[in-house]
Amino acid sequence: MIGAESRERPRVVLGVGGGIAAYKACEVLRGLTESGHDVRVVPTEAALNFVGAATFEALSGHPVHTGVFTEVPRVQHVRVGQEADLVLVVPATADLLAKAAHGLADDLLTNTLLTARCPVAFFPAMHTEMWEHPATRDNVALLRSRGIVVTEPDSGRLTGVDTGRGRLADPREIVDLARLLLADPTALRRDLEGVRVVVSAGGTREPLDPVRYLGNRSSGKQGYALARVAAQRGAEVTLVAAHTVALPAPAGAEVVSVSTAEQLRTAVHAAAERADVVVMAAAVADFRPASRAEHKIKKRDGEPDPTIVLARNPDVLAELVERRRGAQLVVGFAAETGDDRGDVLDHARAKLKRKGCDLLVVNAVGEGRAFEVEDNAGWLLSATGAERPIPLGSKAQLASAMWDSVADLLAGR
Template sequence: MSDRKPRIVLGVGGGIAAYKACEVLRGLTESGHDVRVVPTEAALNFVGAATFEALSGNPVHTGVFTEVPEVQHVRVGKEADLVLVVPATANLLAKAAHGIADDLLTTTLLTARCPVAFFPAMHTEMWEHPATRDNVALLRSRGLVVTEPAAGRLTGVDTGKGRLADPREIVDLARLLLDEPRALPRDLEGLRVVVSAGGTREPLDPVRYLGNRSSGKQGFALARVAAQRGADVTLIAAHTVDLPSPAGAKVERVSSAEELRKAVQAAAVDADVVVMAAAVADFRPASRATSKIKKSDDQPDPVITLDRNADILAELVQDRRAGQVIVGFAAETGDEHGSVLDHARAKLRRKGADLLVVNAVGDGKAFGTEDNSGWLLAADGTEQAIPLGAKARLAATLWDAVTGLRQRRLQL
């Protein structure tokens, strides 16, 4: 096995978001990748070459007439395992779509035979212009990845779609493409997808709650990958760690199990796929104290009575519309009554979902981690082991299964 670090070319376009490429570069180098930054001349108006060289440890050039004996304009692209363009301006997308090669970055794009991913950043009017839309469609038709930008604050006082995706999201998707070069096809276009994520909290008093260890990372990865595969994604997010909102997804924040239930039910009415990845509390306090519960030496300890929360997944299955795919998640531990898989198989039969992702939890597994593993169980009895890998990779595996299930149904 080779010890060579994966080689990534980080192209940087001439937009104000170029400064965020430094965060992407830092994330990639810290996760063990060899990164060569290839900016345009315009990009150097925003971030100097010395900054990119210091962060990457590699020289930075923009033209094809430096280090001529090494034929850089061919070698850089041919030797890369992945090419990212961050930010991808409207100008760069146009050049890439039409094969214009007038600097080191655009010649690199022509010679690369590895996965290439563009992360656009521009004003909304430029992103929505027919010329840009045609260029994006042409690049995607050739198998290149052009991601959906985020919506939010742009330059000046403007807001709208066209904001660069969060650098952490870009790093996650880069890892995914290195592991699975074909993980982001546009095979979910036209589908309405609902994903729940995070852990619910059931209040005991104004300062305390019953909760769980869910970070929301897996649900956010599911929403992120679905949006970049073309789906219209609504993410219902309970409490999470500090996670960037997935670019291209609509995010609705909730707190308690009942709030999540109402939000998911409303969003699921016209959804093609619903994925319940949130860790929903099974119980809630029967009553909530209006003031903080105090400790007292002369009073007995309080007794907390719990009521059972609704089974949201079972309700979704019961009320599903024709053709709707419903996916559940199960965090399980083995016990004297059976193994993780024994409990999961019984849960799938009981819930009636089409697919169930099963995670073994405890001892630092699943909750709060960057990686995940488990099993994917289907209602037809098929089972697939999911090896340990990035949560975005598990998300891609699940979406592959969903598209396969939908295709089989269409053939019946």
């Protein structure tokens, strides 16, 4: 029974390279198993210097081997790759990238990489000098030319006191991208190379007094997924983020943190000056308090309740459409509910016409939908009149569907 259940779950091979970031593979492993995946860990011998086999075995429920001379009757060095639905290498060291690029097979992991016919994704981690070395860049380009996913690493603290490009992507991001690749093996193709993208995310906060603010329920997860997928498809991404401190910065993206609608407006317009695509996924407050109290507003017995006067915030999306340059694409987001004047799509069509953007992603919002959840669904409306539903899936899947449409529009211009 256990074996049958295991076969019904997506089968993921988690290769672990011999770098200090190997300990983060444990978080990836737990994230995948907890989301219903059957994960087998295949480390290199060097990786076991950082994390012991017992740890991987306990978290995965599978034995861990590194060589080709174990389970010989089962022809394990071939079978592991043949039976996988997805192979991830976390972390992918410069040595592993070189071996994979040139077809070397001196252990179980490199044999698995040669026999796998499923999607294969490398998540690099190494010092900046190693990532930028011409040999590594050539190996990455060769692997990508074969349809293998080699993601962009993060920037930040490396081993010791060093900082720079080459840090392993956050484990939550890796799990998210793994789910995306299982749903769509071509989702991370490099079709946005050289495209400059601006994405806004999160919810703005408009101060009422030193303690309180007007805000909304946006977590920023959808905007971050948009930035993450765009960066891994080759785009140069600037992410303008409002109150998303709990989310890991997307690897390969530049993050600009803002708070209020006015701050977001300034940052987005500045970044849009040199952008090919601007995506307004942030939930920007429509109104702000007309004045901010210098001190906390008190409730006092015997006194009337305070009256809060609101002022309208600028319409950033409409401004972007009005000021766009050349063939720049502008994408809007609409969080809608139906009412006595129409359903979600009625309101969305009217908004698309009113705003004048090229694409509008529409989410039906409500309890347990769109805001503060992991998955999303909606519709993609085009200024040409085309409409298509986006089925329920991870927010990365919705992001991928949107970037598919953007890539088609860019190719036609």
